[in-house]
Amino acid sequence: MxxxxxxxxxxxxxxxxxxxxxxxxxxxxxxxxxxxxxxxLLAAAAGCAVVTAETLVTRRVGEGGLVARARDVRPEGAHELDAIPITLDYDTSALDDEQLAALDQVVRRAVEQLCTVTRTLKKAPPAPLTLPGPVPPGPVPPG
Structure with missing residues (x-):
C-alpha cells in the first residue's frame, strides 16, 4: 500500500x-x-500510462523518446476536470502498419487493464476527508 x-x-x-x-x-x-x-494528478495519469506501456513499447521500437502527456480539460475557473486526455508519443517509423496496429492494441489493453491511476479515475471513488476534533451533528455549513 x-x-x-x-x-x-x-x-x-x-x-x-x-x-x-x-x-x-x-x-x-x-x-x-x-x-x-x-x-x-495529470502527472500521475500520464506517469501510470507510460510506466505501464514502457516495456511493450521499448521492446518493439527501441529505447529512445518515450513521452507521455496529460492535459487539464475544464471550463475556465471550474474546480473539477471534465477529462484528462493522455497521449503517448514514441517513434513508430520502423514499424509497418500491421506492427503498428498490433502495438496500439496491446498498449491500449495494458493501460486499460493495468494502469491503477486511470482505472481509478474512471471509477471515481470517494475521497473522504478526515478532520481533527469531533464531528458536528447535521449538515456541514457552506464554506
Missing part, C-alpha cells in the same frame, strides 16, 4: 513525501518551482 504525506513548509508551499523518501514540491497553481495538485 502506498502512503503519501503532504507537509506545509511555508505559505502556500508544501512538500509531498512517500514512504521511500522521494519528495515533490507542491503549491497553488502558478507557484514557481512547484506542482499544483491538479498538475500532480
Amino acid at each position: 502506498a502512503n503519501v504525506e503532504v507537509r506545509r513548509v511555508g505559505r502556500h508551499d508544501f512538500v509531498a513525501e512517500n514512504d521511500r523518501g522521494a519528495s515533490v514540491r507542491l503549491g497553488r497553481s502558478g507557484a514557481e518551482g512547484a506542482f499544483s495538485p491538479v498538475e500532480l
Whole structure:
C-alpha cells in the first residue's frame, strides 16, 4: 500500500513525501518551482500510462523518446476536470502498419487493464476527508 504525506513548509508551499523518501514540491497553481495538485494528478495519469506501456513499447521500437502527456480539460475557473486526455508519443517509423496496429492494441489493453491511476479515475471513488476534533451533528455549513 502506498502512503503519501503532504507537509506545509511555508505559505502556500508544501512538500509531498512517500514512504521511500522521494519528495515533490507542491503549491497553488502558478507557484514557481512547484506542482499544483491538479498538475500532480495529470502527472500521475500520464506517469501510470507510460510506466505501464514502457516495456511493450521499448521492446518493439527501441529505447529512445518515450513521452507521455496529460492535459487539464475544464471550463475556465471550474474546480473539477471534465477529462484528462493522455497521449503517448514514441517513434513508430520502423514499424509497418500491421506492427503498428498490433502495438496500439496491446498498449491500449495494458493501460486499460493495468494502469491503477486511470482505472481509478474512471471509477471515481470517494475521497473522504478526515478532520481533527469531533464531528458536528447535521449538515456541514457552506464554506
